[in-house]
Amino acid sequence: MxxxxxxxxxxxxxxxxxxxxxxxxxxxxxxxxxxxxxxxxxxxxxxxxxxxxxxxxxxxxxxxxxxxxxxxxxxxxxxxxxxxxxxxxxxxxxxxxxxxxxxxxxxxxxxxxxxxxxxxxxxxxxxxxxxxxxxxxxxxxxxxxxxxxxxxxxxxxxxxxxxxxxxxxxxxxxxxxxxxxxxxxxxxxxxxxxxxxxxxxxxxxxxxxxxxxxxxxxxxxxxxxxxxxxxxxxxxxxxxACGAIGAGILSDGDTMCSIGTSGVVLSYEDNKNREFHGKVHFFNHAKGSAYYTMGVTLAAGFSLSWFKSTFANEESYENLLSDLGKSPVGARGLIFTPYLVGERTPHADAMIRGSFVGIDANHQRADFTRAVIEGITFSLQESIEIFRRERKEIHRIISIGGGAKSDDWLQIQADIFNATVLKLENEQGPGMGAAMLAAYGCGWFDSLEACAQEFTRVIKEFQPNKENVGQYEELYSVYKEIYPATQSVSTELYKFRNSKSN
CATH class of the missing domain: 3.30.420.40 (ATPase, nucleotide binding domain)
Structure with a gap:
C-alpha cells in the first residue's frame, strides 16, 4: 500500500x-x-x-x-x-x-x-x-x-x-x-x-x-x-480551497458549508468573469483553471463556544445541543445575531456586535441554545442568498466542521438553506484536501474528481422540511432587519468600551 x-x-x-x-x-x-x-x-x-x-x-x-x-x-x-x-x-x-x-x-x-x-x-x-x-x-x-x-x-x-x-x-x-x-x-x-x-x-x-x-x-x-x-x-x-477539495467541491453548483471558529459558505465556480461586485469573496480554486466564491461569518462556531463557556461551561457540546429538540423552530420568537467579533459577509463591519432580540420571561435555556444555532445559520444563509441572487443554482450543500456533528443542526441547515444537506463519512477538511492534491500529483488518479469519488463518501442526507422552510423564511426576514437597527448602537457601545479601556 x-x-x-x-x-x-x-x-x-x-x-x-x-x-x-x-x-x-x-x-x-x-x-x-x-x-x-x-x-x-x-x-x-x-x-x-x-x-x-x-x-x-x-x-x-x-x-x-x-x-x-x-x-x-x-x-x-x-x-x-x-x-x-x-x-x-x-x-x-x-x-x-x-x-x-x-x-x-x-x-x-x-x-x-x-x-x-x-x-x-x-x-x-x-x-x-x-x-x-x-x-x-x-x-x-x-x-x-x-x-x-x-x-x-x-x-x-x-x-x-x-x-x-x-x-x-x-x-x-x-x-x-x-x-x-x-x-x-x-x-x-x-x-x-x-x-x-x-x-x-x-x-x-x-x-x-x-x-x-x-x-x-x-x-x-x-x-x-x-x-x-x-x-x-x-x-x-x-x-x-483545500477544504473544498476534501469535501469534493469540484464542479459547478457544488457548495460547502464549513462551520469552525468562523463559518464559510463556498461554492464552485468555473466562470472567471462572474461578477459579485465584492459582495462575497472570489478566489482561484486549488483545482486548475477553476474558482470559488465564498461568504464568511466571523463568529460561527465561536458563537456557540462562547455561549457554552458562558452559560453551560460544565456541559459537553453533545448535551448542550440536545436542547435543540426541546425548542421549536424560531426558538419561540428569540433571535440571536452572531456578531461577537464583527462581521464579514454581507456586512464588512468591525464594530457591529451581537445581540439576543425578543427575550421573553418564558424563554428557557433550550430556546437560547436554538437561537444561537439558528442565528449562526441565518448569517451563513446571507451568503447563499447572494449566490442565488446572482443566478447560481444551489440545491445540494456538503456540511463539514462542527456544524456537521449534530444531526439536529444539519436539519436546521437544510430548512434555512432550503437545500439538501449532505454529511460525509470521514470529514477531515483542509488536511484531506492537501492529501488529495498529493495523491493526484503522484498519479494515483487522472483527475481530482476521480480522487474525490474514491476519498469522499456521503453517509446521510437531510431534506428541507417544507413547513419549517416557510417559518424560517418569515423569521429570516426579521433577522435581516436587526443589523441596520443595531448598527449605530453597536458603534456607540464600541466607542464606550474603548474609552473605558484606555
Missing part, C-alpha cells in the same frame, strides 16, 4: 495526516503553537514555530505509524490564508508573520480604496479588508520602512513552511488570490496594483498550480523526519 501526507498549517496548530490509496486516514498528529498579540488588534506568529512543530509532528507520524518511508510517495500542504511573511536577500525571516485575523490595517484598506477605487474589484474580484495580505504589506511599508527596504520576497504561511522543507520559493494561485495582488483573470501578479501603490512586484514569488510538484525534501529535513529524500512535494493550497 502506498501513502501520501497532507499537512494542514492552521492558526493555532498544525495537523498532519497519513492517507492511503483508498482515502483512509491511517494516522494523524497535531502540534500547537502560540499566537503573539503585542497589543489589541495585533495577531502574529513566529514562522520558525510552524517549521519546528511541523517537523516534530511528521517525525511522530512516521515513527508511530509503522509505515516504510519508501511507501510514502508525496506530501502537500493546506495553509491559513493571507498571513504576511517577509524574507530578506538571504531568505531569512525579517519579522513575525502578520496573520489573517490581525485588524491593525483599517487605514491601509482606506488607502487602497482611495488609490485604486473600482480597479481593485476589476483586477482582484475582491474588496480590501483588514485580513488580506496587501494591507499588511502597506502597514509594514509605512510603520517599518527600514525593514520593508530589506524585503526581497513575500510568502504566505504554508509557502514559507514548504520553502524550509524543500528550498523552493513559490506560491500557488489559490493563496495568491487572497493577497489582493493577483490579477485573477490573467493569472499573473498585477503590475498595475504594484505600481499604483509603489510596491516592488519583484517581492511576489513565482506562481504555480496547487498540484504542481515543486521539488523533494531537503536531505537534512528528510533525515530528521525519517522520510526518503525522493519524497515528492506538491505546492498545496489555501485552507478554504
Amino acid at each position: 502506498k501513502y501520501v501526507i497532507g499537512i494542514d498549517l492552521g492558526t493555532s496548530a498544525v495537523k498532519v495526516l497519513l492517507v492511503n490509496q483508498e482515502g483512509t486516514v491511517c494516522f494523524e498528529v497535531s502540534k500547537e503553537y502560540p499566537l503573539i498579540q503585542l497589543q489589541s488588534g495585533f495577531s502574529e506568529q513566529d514562522p520558525e514555530e510552524w517549521v519546528k512543530q511541523t517537523i516534530s509532528a511528521l517525525k511522530d507520524l512516521v515513527n508511530r505509524a509503522g509505515v516504510s518511508a519508501e511507501d510514502i510517495e508525496g506530501i502537500s500542504y493546506s495553509g491559513q490564508m493571507h498571513g504576511l511573511v517577509l524574507l530578506d536577500a538571504r531568505n531569512q525571516v525579517l519579522r513575525n508573520a502578520i496573520l489573517w485575523n490581525d485588524t491593525r490595517t483599517t487605514k491601509q484598506c482606506k488607502q487602497i480604496t482611495d488609490t485604486l477605487g473600482e480597479k481593485l474589484i476589476t483586477i482582484t474580484k475582491n474588496i480590501p479588508l483588514e485580513g488580506f495580505t496587501l494591507p499588511k504589506l502597506l502597514w509594514v511599508k509605512e510603520n517599518e520602512p527600514d525593514l520593508f527596504g530589506k524585503a526581497v520576497t513575500l510568502l504566505l504561511p504554508k509557502d514559507y513552511l514548504r520553502f524550509r522543507m524543500t528550498g523552493s520559493l513559490a506560491m500557488d494561485y489559490s493563496d495568491a488570490a487572497g493577497t489582493l495582488l493577483l490579477d485573477v483573470s490573467s493569472g499573473a501578479w498585477s503590475t498595475e496594483i504594484c505600481e499604483m501603490l509603489d510596491i516592488p512586484i519583484t517581492l511576489c514569488p513565482p506562481l504555480v498550480d496547487s498540484f504542481d510538484m515543486v521539488g523533494t525534501l531537503l536531505p537534512g529535513v528528510a533525515r530528521e523526519i525519517g522520510l526518503s529524500g525522493s519524497t515528492k512535494v506538491f505546492a498545496g493550497g489555501a485552507d478554504n
Whole structure:
C-alpha cells in the first residue's frame, strides 16, 4: 500500500495526516503553537514555530505509524490564508508573520480604496479588508520602512513552511488570490496594483498550480523526519480551497458549508468573469483553471463556544445541543445575531456586535441554545442568498466542521438553506484536501474528481422540511432587519468600551 501526507498549517496548530490509496486516514498528529498579540488588534506568529512543530509532528507520524518511508510517495500542504511573511536577500525571516485575523490595517484598506477605487474589484474580484495580505504589506511599508527596504520576497504561511522543507520559493494561485495582488483573470501578479501603490512586484514569488510538484525534501529535513529524500512535494493550497477539495467541491453548483471558529459558505465556480461586485469573496480554486466564491461569518462556531463557556461551561457540546429538540423552530420568537467579533459577509463591519432580540420571561435555556444555532445559520444563509441572487443554482450543500456533528443542526441547515444537506463519512477538511492534491500529483488518479469519488463518501442526507422552510423564511426576514437597527448602537457601545479601556 502506498501513502501520501497532507499537512494542514492552521492558526493555532498544525495537523498532519497519513492517507492511503483508498482515502483512509491511517494516522494523524497535531502540534500547537502560540499566537503573539503585542497589543489589541495585533495577531502574529513566529514562522520558525510552524517549521519546528511541523517537523516534530511528521517525525511522530512516521515513527508511530509503522509505515516504510519508501511507501510514502508525496506530501502537500493546506495553509491559513493571507498571513504576511517577509524574507530578506538571504531568505531569512525579517519579522513575525502578520496573520489573517490581525485588524491593525483599517487605514491601509482606506488607502487602497482611495488609490485604486473600482480597479481593485476589476483586477482582484475582491474588496480590501483588514485580513488580506496587501494591507499588511502597506502597514509594514509605512510603520517599518527600514525593514520593508530589506524585503526581497513575500510568502504566505504554508509557502514559507514548504520553502524550509524543500528550498523552493513559490506560491500557488489559490493563496495568491487572497493577497489582493493577483490579477485573477490573467493569472499573473498585477503590475498595475504594484505600481499604483509603489510596491516592488519583484517581492511576489513565482506562481504555480496547487498540484504542481515543486521539488523533494531537503536531505537534512528528510533525515530528521525519517522520510526518503525522493519524497515528492506538491505546492498545496489555501485552507478554504483545500477544504473544498476534501469535501469534493469540484464542479459547478457544488457548495460547502464549513462551520469552525468562523463559518464559510463556498461554492464552485468555473466562470472567471462572474461578477459579485465584492459582495462575497472570489478566489482561484486549488483545482486548475477553476474558482470559488465564498461568504464568511466571523463568529460561527465561536458563537456557540462562547455561549457554552458562558452559560453551560460544565456541559459537553453533545448535551448542550440536545436542547435543540426541546425548542421549536424560531426558538419561540428569540433571535440571536452572531456578531461577537464583527462581521464579514454581507456586512464588512468591525464594530457591529451581537445581540439576543425578543427575550421573553418564558424563554428557557433550550430556546437560547436554538437561537444561537439558528442565528449562526441565518448569517451563513446571507451568503447563499447572494449566490442565488446572482443566478447560481444551489440545491445540494456538503456540511463539514462542527456544524456537521449534530444531526439536529444539519436539519436546521437544510430548512434555512432550503437545500439538501449532505454529511460525509470521514470529514477531515483542509488536511484531506492537501492529501488529495498529493495523491493526484503522484498519479494515483487522472483527475481530482476521480480522487474525490474514491476519498469522499456521503453517509446521510437531510431534506428541507417544507413547513419549517416557510417559518424560517418569515423569521429570516426579521433577522435581516436587526443589523441596520443595531448598527449605530453597536458603534456607540464600541466607542464606550474603548474609552473605558484606555
